[in-house]
Amino acid sequence: MGAGTTGGSSTAAVVTTVGAVVVAAAVLVTSLAVDRAADAVAPAVPGPPPDARAEPLRLPPDVVDPGGYTFVDTGPGGQPVRWDPCRPVHVVVRPDGEPQGGRAALGAALEEVGEAAGLVFVVDGETDERPDPARRLVDPRRYGERWSPVLVAWSDAGEDPRLAEAAGLAGPAGYGEGSRRRWVSGSVVLDAPWFAENLPAELGRRRAEAVLVHELAHLVGLGHSSDPFSLMSPTYQSVYDLGTADRAGLARLGDGPCEGDAGRRDGDAGT
Numbered sequence: 001m002g003a004g005t006t007g008g009s010s011t012a013a014v015v016t017t018v019g020a021v022v023v024a025a026a027v028l029v030t031s032l033a034v035d036r037a038a039d040a041v042a043p044a045v046p047g048p049p050p051d052a053r054a055e056p057l058r059l060p061p062d063v064v065d066p067g068g069y070t071f072v073d074t075g076p077g078g079q080p081v082r083w084d085p086c087r088p089v090h091v092v093v094r095p096d097g098e099p100q101g102g103r104a105a106l107g108a109a110l111e112e113v114g115e116a117a118g119l120v121f122v123v124d125g126e127t128d129e130r131p132d133p134a135r136r137l138v139d140p141r142r143y144g145e146r147w148s149p150v151l152v153a154w155s156d157a158g159e160d161p162r163l164a165e166a167a168g169l170a171g172p173a174g175y176g177e178g179s180r181r182r183w184v185s186g187s188v189v190l191d192a193p194w195f196a197e198n199l200p201a202e203l204g205r206r207r208a209e210a211v212l213v214h215e216l217a218h219l220v221g222l223g224h225s226s227d228p229f230s231l232m233s234p235t236y237q238s239v240y241d242l243g244t245a246d247r248a249g250l251a252r253l254g255d256g257p258c259e260g261d262a263g264r265r266d267g268d269a270g271t
């Protein structure tokens with residue numbers, strides 16, 4: 001539920017969680033799972049953070065756009081729902097069970113996806129927050145008056161049964177409706193035992209890094225691709241790198257306007 005209010009004002013919001021990677025033998029199979037927590041409530045929309053800027057913090061690369069990618073969500077006109085490129089995307093890590101090399105692999109994947117999307121990820125540090133599909137978009141007691149940072153949680157099937165068949169699950173959390181809708185937070189849940197098994201070997205490490213990039217691309221707002229050679233294919237095999245279409249989709253996701261928060265306190269009823 002995530003109900004909470006501050007300052008006497010409460011605003012409904014919609015939380016979306018997308019993305020699952022299912023691993024079977026040498027084949028990575030991903031499935032799309034969308035959970036909408038209709039009753040998730042955010043306190044009053046937090047004001048712009050001190051690290052917000054008037055211009056994008058970085059720009060996505062100029063890439064060929066062959067189409068063939070999808071977005072987690074789109075607004076009017078088919079434009080993707082995006083993150084605000086003028087502020088960093090803050091990340092916290094719940095380290096329980098983190099495998100050796102896991103943090104470095106995560107850091108490399110954050111840099112790769114951030115560069116491809118023209119977004120800046122900032123890892124704030126560690127948290128003991130547990131992953132929760134109905135996670136609060138704003139959690140003042142834990143994170144202060146700001147959008148909750150993206151939670152990257154090393155986990156296992158005991159905590160999240162979906163990890164019995166998935167190496168990772170990820171999705172952005174959105175706020176607002178229509179052309180105002182944007183990603184403001186999100187979660188990435190990683191199967192620590194699977195990564196611990198895969199990271200030590202060369203091929204396993206590449207596979208693990210591919211899963212991380214796949215999940216972080218979901219976090220940025222990229223959906224699955226029907227191209228079996230795409231890293232964003234729900235069923236992909238021996239694909240370890242972002243393809244041309246994947247990169248085009250990520251670049252579009254980072255090519256949005258600076259949103260700001262002023263005047264965005266109205267018309268955000270959740271559904």
Ligand SMILES: [Zn+2]
Binds near residue numbers: 019020031032214
């Ligand atoms: Zn996926």
